[in-house]
Amino acid sequence: MQSLGKRINGGLYVERIVMVIALLCAAAWQPVVGQSFTVKDLGTLPHGVFSVARGVNDRGQVVGDSATNFFSQPHAFLFDNGAMADLGTLPGADFSEALGINKHGQIVGFSGATAQFEFAVLIDDGVMAKLPPPPGAANNNNQGLAINDRGQVVGVSGALRAFLFEHGVAVDLGTLPGGTSSRAAAINDSGQIVGQSTTTSGQTHAFLDENGVMTDLGTLPGGTFSSATGINKHGHIVGKANTASGAMHAFLYQNGVMTDLGTLPGDTSSQAAAINDRGQIVGTSLANLTPHAFLFDNGVMIGLPTLPGGNFSEANAINNRGQVVGDSSSAASPFSHATLWTPAH
Numbered sequence: 257m258q259s260l261g262k263r264i265n266g267g268l269y270v271e272r273i274v275m276v277i278a279l280l281c282a283a284a285w286q287p288v289v290g291q292s293f294t295v296k297d298l299g300t301l302p303h304g305v306f307s308v309a310r311g312v313n314d315r316g317q318v319v320g321d322s323a324t325n326f327f328s329q330p331h332a333f334l335f336d337n338g339a340m341a342d343l344g345t346l347p348g349a350d351f352s353e354a355l356g357i358n359k360h361g362q363i364v365g366f367s368g369a370t371a372q373f374e375f376a377v378l379i380d381d382g383v384m385a386k387l388p389p390p391p392g393a394a395n396n397n398n399q400g401l402a403i404n405d406r407g408q409v410v411g412v413s414g415a416l417r418a419f420l421f422e423h424g425v426a427v428d429l430g431t432l433p434g435g436t437s438s439r440a441a442a443i444n445d446s447g448q449i450v451g452q453s454t455t456t457s458g459q460t461h462a463f464l465d466e467n468g469v470m471t472d473l474g475t476l477p478g479g480t481f482s483s484a485t486g487i488n489k490h491g492h493i494v495g496k497a498n499t500a501s502g503a504m505h506a507f508l509y510q511n512g513v514m515t516d517l518g519t520l521p522g523d524t525s526s527q528a529a530a531i532n533d534r535g536q537i538v539g540t541s542l543a544n545l546t547p548h549a550f551l552f553d554n555g556v557m558i559g560l561p562t563l564p565g566g567n568f569s570e571a572n573a574i575n576n577r578g579q580v581v582g583d584s585s586s587a588a589s590p591f592s593h594a595t596l597w598t599p600a601h
Contacts, residue, residue: 309581319354376400410440450484496527
């Protein structure tokens with residue numbers, strides 16, 4: 257499943273609106289261990305209806321995007337010290353999204369204009385700068401997707417190829433053997449990169465890129481698809497893959513083995529979004545159209561509570577303090593708001 261905040265036609269959150277309408281008739285879902293977490297609604301930018309948190313660092317700074325005027329084009333935001341700040345857009349652009357933040361407060365994402373262009377951006381000290389594409393790639397339709405504490409950025413270029421940006425230069429990471437497209441989704445502080453790439457057979461498989469060598473991580477038994485979305489300092493990798501039955505399930509890859517993490521009870525599919533250095537994994541489990549944020553810890557998947565009265569949620573990132581960010585609906589608003597889950601201890 258794509259993110260609830262997926263933009264349609266250059267920034268319109270049509271998918272989110274359609275999903276909300278369908279979910280208004282659904283009964284509220286009760287999390288397994290709601291009492292173990294405090295849940296905070298981070299709100300929206302002024303006059304916005306919805307927002308989604310996509311990244312959090314160990315200082316508790318949160319980034320994401322929010323509508324700025326009802327269902328207007330989203331703007332990237334930084335939530336820090338109890339306040340949400342609008343990070344704006346590139347000159348001439350009308351939308352932006354922030355997808356990751358490192359311990360130094362450097363933020364990565366993209367900004368563009370509807371149906372015209374989209375540039376990978378790095379925001380440092382409040383200044384948004386466009387990142388150059390890899391040599392030979394178009395100068396538009398690039399997205400910065402993740403950043404590590406060394407300031408290395410990964411993402412996908414307009415040529416639909418994974419790239420690494422460091423020392424002022426973007427490099428095309430290529431594909432798995434025989435593939436034609438790839439996407440880099442995460443990078444740890446050792447420079448290990450994970451994502452997805454097509455293969456000779458045309459299937460899409462998760463990959464690990466280490467020291468310039470891209471390795472196929474394979475699939476779950478009987479499956480044909482996999483995509484890696486997160487990696488921690490130990491090289492443990494998470495993502496999503498289909499099973500022999502065709503159902504999409506979250507996975508953990510470590511010691512050369514891809515393990516199916518299953519779903520929350522009663523759900524039919526799941527996907528992992530991120531893993532911290534303690535091995536805690538977050539993501540989203542689904543029953544039909546209804547998404548439920550989860551935490552996978554010590555071999556057990558548990559549901560994270562929604563905002564009060566909410567009936568759907570999504571977890572997108574986790575820091576090493578165990579703080580989780582994503583979005584949730586609530587009784588106050590059927591449209592999801594950026595959400596912060598903090599362990600009660």
